[in-house]
Amino acid sequence: MYLTLAVAIIAEVAATVSLKLSDGFSKPIPVVVVVVGYAIAFGGLSRVLQLGMPIGAAYAIWAAFGIAAVAGVGVVLFKEPLNATMVVGLLLVIAGVVAIEVGGSAAA
Template identity: 65%
Template structure:
């Protein structure tokens, strides 16, 4: 259970850092810039801990990426007015299906 909590921290750190990239205005705004650096530091440290605890790297990266992609797409649409077309939604669904397939394939 602790591994999944650490994994959630990794995903949240990555999402916070990526969103902050958008609002940092090319690293000209100090607070979002600090959030970028701290967020990625947290994300990669937590991901390293998850891998150290035995989660397979392919599975960890697939799930981490999929959650990040879906969250960033949703945040972009809701908070930044970015387009999220039906084709993009299908693409996100395919990414999620791919991660589920990887998860099922990694089961003993």
């Protein structure tokens, strides 16, 4: 289940990065990566839900790791800025996912 979710996250990150690389959908190869990547991402997320992962936990993990990964790619590949406030924000997103996971475990 977590491997499927990881594949969905990687596909979503690849698709999102390719959105930037597509230059407004004017470059065919990145456009193909966007379409295929999002299809894999949503298919994987759908499969994880089908396997029984709670939607709140699945989406929180998917979104948080996607946000952190895309932000990291933006800094490394596109030389986008990263400052202390942004790092704190990313840490808060990750802390939120941990809280959802812990809360979900306590409720079960």
